[in-house]
Amino acid sequence: MIPAAFDYTAPSTVDEAIRALADAGEDAKIIAGGQSLLPVLRMRLAAPTSLIDLGKIAELRGVREDGEHLVIGAMTTHHEVQRDPLIAEHAALLARATDTVADPQVRHRGTLGGAVAHADPAGDLLAPVLALDGELVVAGADGRRTVAAAEFFQDLFTTAMRPEEILVEIRVPKHTGWRAHYEKFNRVAQAWSMIAVAVTVRTEGESIAEARVCLTNMGSTPLRCTAVEQALVGQRASAEQIRAAAEHAAEGTSPPVDGNADADYRRHLARVLTGRAVSAAVTA
Structure with a gap:
């Protein structure tokens, strides 16, 4: 058409x-x-x-350091995010998740800002931005303002941006030395996530000192799994402890029901995939 x-x-x-x-x-x-x-x-x-x-606005492309933050231009493509050394060093989770987005053709054209502003809860980059405590910088006639990711994603395809505003930057605190994994479940390669889990952890010896766990497509927005995080922090990174923490993954979720899966199956997947993602992250 x-x-x-x-x-x-x-x-x-x-x-x-x-x-x-x-x-x-x-x-x-x-x-x-x-x-x-x-x-x-x-x-x-x-x-x-x-x-x-927005394709001709050069200032909206690229990755730079700003003190303890990375600043990623909204028009930075997925392909550029995948290969940027600053992101690999300081925001590994974002690179891991971007690896799973669609196919090479889409990754060369699609942008991080476009995916975030679209706010599809099945999109693979919302949960990593939330897990990394990202901030979204939007610009309008009254100037620029910064919105925390936890407040930016408000509902299905709905963000805190006003109609007259444009997303210009994604700011991410540096997670240098943190380990990361993105575990995605879909029916066919390159498809949207039925459910996915974004995990980044900081370890001290054999214990988990800090953890961030977020879910993709388990509600109308990406969801932070604070119960899982609390169950992990201070614990030895053993299979038993990780499995016990992952049992909390579906708490507070409202998964969609569609032709791929019902709500109960998605809750089951959330627990299983969270365990896998945390296990993969601590050994990355």
Whole structure:
């Protein structure tokens, strides 16, 4: 199917993009890599009057250090995230999860900011951003503001961004020396997660000193498994302790029911995959 007609704008700066968004009105859409938006346009599930392409804004690309944080431009592609040495050193979980996103073609076009702003709870990058205590920097006519990931993801395809705002940066505290794993379960290769678990841990000797565990596609937003984290911290990283902690993984979840699985099966998967993910992380 052919998309409905729309005006197209490709600004070269963030300020130009914000002005274009304000001028276009409420029926405008922002396009980043286009891997989620273009199929929606082709099926006419959305019919914006104006499309504002962020692809020519150089300041929205790249990874840099800012003290104890990494700053990742919203238009940084998945392929760039996979191969960036700063991310590999200071935010390994994000690199591990990005490895599982779709296929090489999509990873060369899709962007971290586009995936985060789309806020699909089955998307693989929301849970890692949440687990890493990420912050999202958004820009609008009134300037820039920073929103914690825990507050940014509000509901299915819904974020804390206002209609006139654009996501410009993802800030992640450095997790240097932390071990990480992303355990994804899907029916076919390169598909969306039926469920996935993002884990990053800091160990001291044979014990787990700190842990972050988050779930993908177990609710309308990514979910932090604080009960699992509390059960892990201070414990020896043994198979028995990890298995016991993983039993808390489904607490407080509201998994979707669809043609892939019912809620009870997803809760079972959450417990099993959490155990696998933590075990893999501590031995990474």
